[in-house]
Amino acid sequence: MTTTETSTRTSGGIGESPLRPDGRLKVTGRFAYSSDLWHEDMVWGVTLRSPHPHARIVAIDTTAALAVPGVDAVLTAADVPGRNATGLEHQDTPALADEVVRYEGEPVALVAADHPETARRAAARIVVTYEELPALTDPRRALDEDAPQVHAQGNLVREMHIRRGDPEPTAPVVVSLEFEVGMQDQAFLGPESGLAIPDGEGGLDLHVATQWLHVDQQQIQGVLGLGPEQVRLHLAGVGGAFGGREDLSMHVHASLLALHTGRPVKMSYSREESFFGHVHRHPAWLRYEFGADHDGRLRYASADILFDGGAYASSTGAVVGNGGTLGLGPYAIPNVRVDARGVYTNNPPCGAMRGFGCVQAAFAHEALMDELADRLGMDRVAIRALNGMREGDRNITGQVIDSAAPVAELIGIVRDLPLPAPRAEVDLRELPGGVSNTTHGEGVVRGVGYAVTYKNVGFSEGFDDYSTARVRLELTGGEPVATVHTAAAEVGQGLITVEQQICRTELGVERVVVHPKDTTVGSGGSTSASRQTYVTGGAVKAACEAVRTTVLARATELLGRTGLHLDGDKVVSATGEVVAGLAEVLADGGVEETVEWRHRPTHPIDPETGQGDAHVQYAFSAHRAVVDVDVELGLVKVVALDTAQDVGKAINPDAVVGQIHGGSAQGMGLALMEEIVVTDGHVRNPSFTDYLIPTILDMPPMQVEVLEYADPHAPYGVRGVGEPPTISSGPAVAAAVRAATGKALRRVPLRPEAITGV
């Protein structure tokens, strides 16, 4: 039978907002997070950590711990069978400290026992004799001749120099500032946790919450001295990540204990341990100078940026790369000098967090842009529109921005969004201080602030950034069903929904099964750098195309016709006639294709000039914040936080807005409240009692405007979404508080004492 009806488009494809496939499990409490895993034979693992920021381990006595009833194993560095070294960029991080501890909280020993409390009590009985060493805790001293050495190779992790245009530029108007950004925590809610199950043949299966299964696998197998086929990783339910799960935490520890005891081992950090158990956002010290003409046009910019990398490198090198190449913001600047450095200290290790090196820089360049506008008597929005990058401009590394760069449009949009009404009546819940009843409106001043920023998408500087997708199309119960298998981590952002949408659009099937994420398929790359919809999305699209090609080849053979294509679940001839259903073509068996997909290559930058095409794509966003500040008490209430962002193409518009909301909240948190306070190498506030993240009372309503200027180089035109909102929201909030108070406020988070000036 043939008809000429065109089939209806499959619903739930790209551009729509189908519901997440795991939503039902999550609202009923049945979704299995890594901390929910259970095995009837399992024992619990705990970690003993260093109390010192820098010390030599003289001796470890585990006798008393081993004697505790219920204890199965106590392990130290001496029990590591393979190479005692892990790390994303440099393998400089011991799985368990060997001879030296370099930060407070560094793992020293492990215990497995039948109850977590038994394991904790046993860990407390391990006697470690330390000889304290001088600690380097001020990163500004790290490169001094007499600074304590954190590692034998010196305290510099990476430095980057960018030189462009006139080396000694001048300008009639010059402004400068120094800025400081505190240490932020990712504060994902799901604790680091997982279950390692030995296979009885020397290998194991590790179920864990992570951002990149394959890079974990590589590191774990090295420590265990096993081959990749013996260390199989499975993604357990992930309770948020935001960069904090890019490095290993309990992965290798649970694996060591499991192999040693021959029993499944569960580990799950407490919130306090979580603050010690993952890397944080780098604190930064920034010194900036802008030179401009009287009309506000930038002539030159210079910046010195210092990131505190803490005790181990993690991704400090790449953060320096981002801070350097992107650190002057989304502006066209002819003459440039940037020097960015990341150093080792004996502070907590810092690595990836949403916004990755751009967040810190944005506070500085946006504060300085306001200063320049004020000096010139210019409007703060107008000066950004004037200097904002446009498509075709070169950025500070000389790379041509070869897709949309709508800086002026974005900042104009947020300016024109409706402003919140002035307070008509006093509702304590809407005032700074809230129901603490600290003011009824007296001393409260409103301020408005703007920021615009940009961020690279995907891995940069020549990194081989790819993802792998396997797509299978087959008949199940007579219906065509697609199964998509990638190792790309779903951490809450909605990648699994996107994978389904792409399969529906490309293959015309309604039903798409997302295969559990594991290492039996090739790497999906990291769930970071706003890259998964782009890169894994690109891989899924390519795998679907390969499946389609095979299906059509089979149809051609079967039907003896050429020029066929797929429309929905119909095979259609060149003239638009439906010649077969997909089901008929698949009757003889399914079709499966696996594709490794890469975005356009990026390139290293020149070590002397910092010039080069370092990034594959840029994403732009703007925020406007409105705040009420109690200038007597230094309390801030954010009244509105509105934003505009170009996403290229919204694959799932609702999820895009959700990313923008959540990212904005994290940027606001850094501006106002979030800081891991570290004094002399000791973390002072490892709890949600003392490390505050925004609550629903802190968050204002948000207006979100989404632009879709397709990037012609990206699949479907997508542009990474997740990070830009975290970069521009904080600087806008800080600017609004400056506007309300008239104070310079050169450090975030903005503390009440800084706002009041006491």
Add this chain to the structure above:
Amino acid sequence: MRIALTVNGARREVDDVWEGESLLYALRERMGLAGAKNACEQGECGSCTVYLDGLPVCSCLVAAGQAQDREVTTVEGLGGSSEDSGDEAELDPVQQAFVRCGAVQCGFCTPGLVVTTHDLIRRNPEPSDPEIREALAGNLCRCTGYEKILDAVRSAAAEVRS
């Protein structure tokens, strides 16, 4: 020690409970009810919220022994949990609204928010935005910025009223 209590309508007896264990631990590790979550275990995040004799509590702050002879309702007891049913209609209106409004990302905060919202709407079927914010102030979410959670609460309340 042994504790006996009613959980989601069913009588349960649990052996070998250590005195220091929280109700949260007993539910998750001894009764196989991992719906209540453990994001802080110190009363700051609300992810462990359950009903205890009809009042929402942070189960991480309640000793398991304190639940002796009392009634506990967890997120699993609110709806949608029968293993063999995939039917959306079986979810509680609050659960439905959280899915429908995109209020779930990683979802780690969700069980606690669902219980807290369920309680709010029971007490106040037409909450204003400030009332919603006040009621949910003890439930941290790191992913959503709370906008879609507010949407879900408004939507669930409207659904329950109609």
